Amino acid sequence: MSIVVFVEDWNGAYKKASFEAVGYAKNWASMIGAKVIAVTSSEAPAAELADYGADHCIQISLGQTAMGIAGQLEALSADASGVVIAGTSLGRSVAPALAAIKESALSTNTISLPLGTSPLQVKRGAFSSKGIETIELSGASPIISFVPNSIGIENASGEGVIESQEIPATELLQVVGTEVASGKVALPEAEAVVSAGRGLKGPENWGMIEELAEVLGAATACSKPVSDIGWRPHSEHVGQTGIQVNPNLYIAIGISGAIQHLAGVSASKTIVVVNTDPEAPFFKAADYGIVGDAFEVVPKLVNALRAFKAAS
Ligand SMILES: Cc1cc2nc3c(=O)[nH]c(=O)nc-3n(C[C@H](O)[C@H](O)[C@H](O)COP(=O)(O)OP(=O)(O)OC[C@H]3O[C@@H](n4cnc5c(N)ncnc54)[C@H](O)[C@@H]3O)c2cc1C
Known part of the structure; x- marks a missing residue:
């Protein structure tokens, strides 16, 4: 057997x-x-x-x-x-x-x-x-x-x-081109994910999200509207209609926490939310919440994590 x-x-x-x-x-x-x-x-x-x-x-x-x-x-x-x-x-x-x-x-x-x-x-x-x-x-x-x-x-x-063993594969279609997703860590299997939403205002502001992901060894992700408007690739869209993730750490920045988003991320072991609106629904699903402006909080997080890594 x-x-x-x-x-x-x-x-x-x-x-x-x-x-x-x-x-x-x-x-x-x-x-x-x-x-x-x-x-x-x-x-x-x-x-x-x-x-x-x-x-x-x-x-x-x-x-x-x-x-x-x-x-x-x-x-x-x-x-x-x-x-x-x-x-x-x-x-x-x-x-x-x-x-x-x-x-x-x-x-x-x-x-x-x-x-x-x-x-x-x-x-x-x-x-x-x-x-x-x-x-x-x-x-x-x-x-x-x-x-x-x-x-x-x-x-x-x-x-x-x-x-x-040699077993020939019977293919019904041929792959004629491949585009590799930009993230350094594969999203579906990532242990940590840094995800951002429309609160980031525009694609030019994703540098700090990528920095935070890099310092944590995390994959980057985004909400559906962000990929729909082309700020980020569709391969990063998480939620009910996107990729479902199950990391040890999910950091949601400037994402409201709509039920369709939560459906794809709520199995995460620890959820951290950064949002200016204390009433944002995501805080109800969060283990840790920071009510604050992403443009102030994220650079501070990056600096604190870098200092911590340098000291340890
Ligand atoms: C059938 C269906 C399927 C869907 N599937 C999905 C899905 O798979 N995934 C998904 O994500 N959505 C999905 N949606 C869309 C979903 O309902 C929400 O519209 C979407 O998740 C909202 O995206 P968002 O949180 O980025 O944007 P918004 O709802 O616009 O929220 C932006 C948030 O950023 C905060 N913010 C603003 N400025 C700042 C700042 N400077 N710092 C910090 N926070 C700030 C705001 O307070 C707000 O909470 C689906 C909808 C439908 C109808």
Whole structure:
């Protein structure tokens, strides 16, 4: 028996969400006495995956698109008891494609390890993550797509046997150009996010947001109107109709806190809000709030953090 886990890398290094995915698979596999098979196109050391519980690492040249990758994962998971895919940008496309091809049950937005395995039972975010539902997945080889950073990473030892396979990907479309998002840290998997809204007045004022993000090692994000008017790229738009994030720290600057924005960020572990309006709805969702002008508060935060880093 096996649990197959899809492993992604970025610039030659495994993504943190991939370690979380391998750990998830290990937990599930331990409950049913199965092995963990990690599938990756990365040439990063397989031993790194073994440290989180991978027993076998299948290295394969992965397809270019979600459909191509899903077809390859189907071939590799034909006899598997289940599949784990982190809910990254790519993972959120691969998981439903794989579920359709395999005709398997899929839990998206999963936020718990299996609560039971016969049938598989997990908790998932529902109603734009405003609620949590417990679901049971029936049928063979169910698929779990979990919210990155919701499970956590723990070390576990796996056998780490490496194997190469060649399974050609069947692509329905070809990627003819790629544009890489400007942020230095990938937003969906970021541990800290500095986000700004219309309170910033214009795109020329984002320098201080980028500075704050840089000093914190955070990704940058924005509200929907900000990307709609072209102040920031759409890849930074968070909320109900944008990217859903789950960082340890979410700093919201000059964002009112409309329900559609909160739907994509309220799962953040700690929320800090900077807003001139003490009645701004975001303060109700905040762990820490600063009633103040972003143009005064943010430079002070940057200076204080730089001084703190220099001293420590
Ligand atoms: C179907 C639907 C889907 C939507 N999906 C999304 C979504 O996914 N994501 C999203 O973000 N929105 C979404 N929206 C839009 C949402 O309803 C809000 O309109 C939007 O989030 C408001 O953006 P904002 O907070 O940047 O702007 P505003 O509402 O204009 O708020 C600006 C805030 O900045 C504060 N401010 C002003 N000056 C300063 C200053 N100098 N310093 C500090 N604070 C200052 C103000 O007090 C105010 O609270 C959606 C709307 C609909 C109808």
